[in-house]
């Protein structure tokens with residue numbers, strides 16, 4: 001199958017046991033668990049890293065209290081669910097909460113209206129007077145992406161901050177988007193790419209606009225195979241699909257920064273990852289019987305709270321010290337938890353030829369171009 005192929009497989013499937021490939025993919029992504037002498041040891045395989053950010057001084061301890069005033073700024077956060085259960089509201093909820101607390105006008109954009117409106121309700125109760133709203137966006141449906149971007153362009157004159165946070169870890173069986181693309185690729189990579197392209201005119205009207213892209217430690221085990229971009233060949237492996245999509249996001253984030261600089265868009269494109277955080281990603285994705293699901297259920301101590309996992313993103317989005325084209329993640333052991341710091345960049349995310357080819361491929365698949373200012 002080529003990268004343009006569209007396969008109409010059943011959208012929902014019966015759950016099955018995690019394949020050996022999925023298990024190996026996850027292990028290689030950097031998180032391995034071993035029971036040693038009755039205790040639990042947490043070991044992470046070291047990916048090959050680019051030297052670009054190595055040797056940089058670590059950042060001072062940074063918390064959400066360090067976010068500067070964002071009064072007068074407009075922000076979009078994709079994926080911002082609210083749940084009555086504290087530990088299920090994801091990173092986007094905490095991004096939106098802190099941006100609203102700092103005075104930004106925030107739009108949460110995700111596909112489940114009920115969960116999105118619950119996020120808005122919770123943020124309003126925590127931040128009286130918050131400027132926060134919800135709008136529907138299904139990243140796995142290019143018509144929905146276009147509709148959302150059009151509504152934003154009709155109602156706003158500029159956009160200061162776009163956080164491409166929403167994510168789908170995939171389910172045990174291969175699913176496809178409304179447009180027939182493999183669902184994880186469609187949501188995480190293609191949908192955000194198409195959204196950013198269609199919001200570019202609004203971003204270019206802002207004084208110092210930023211786009212923050214959520215990647216993952218799992219990008220280190222990703223690969224971009226232009227002959228099978230959507231995992232149409234062989235057994236489907238959701239773990240690999242997720243890793244590949246997160247590598248694609250990282251490649252796009254860096255490529256966008258290069259293009260912004262070369263074409264004077266004035267936009268800072270920055271990448272971030274949360275380490276490992278307790279959210280709805282696994283319950284909503286591969287589920288409780290997957291390897292990730294078992295870790296989630298039986299070893300909750302491995303996951304930091306979502307409020308902590310959101311900090312690298314919030315740093316990238318708001319700190320005056322955050323640098324365009326950089327990648328931020330947690331400062332702690334192997335980048336799994338802790339406050340924001342420079343993250344290790346997987347070498348394959350630095351391949352500029354692959355990035356340029358991926359960019360034009362996504363433009364074609366998404367039917368978008370990164371065009372002119374308003």
Ligand SMILES: NC(=O)c1ccc[n+]([C@@H]2O[C@H](COP(=O)([O-])OP(=O)(O)OC[C@H]3O[C@@H](n4cnc5c(N)ncnc54)[C@H](OP(=O)(O)O)[C@@H]3O)[C@@H](O)[C@H]2O)c1
Nearest residue numbers: 079080081090091111112139166167216276277279280281
């Ligand atoms: N948690 C971690 O340990 C971890 C680690 C590495 C990277 N990440 C990344 O962090 C980001 C946030 O994830 P999370 O951990 O906070 O998970 P989460 O709680 O499941 O949040 C994911 C969000 O994405 C939204 N979403 C999913 N599919 C969508 C679609 N088709 N269109 C629009 N929105 C969609 C969901 O909202 P709806 O269901 O309402 O659409 C939800 O708000 C993701 O990009 C994830 O890959 C997380």
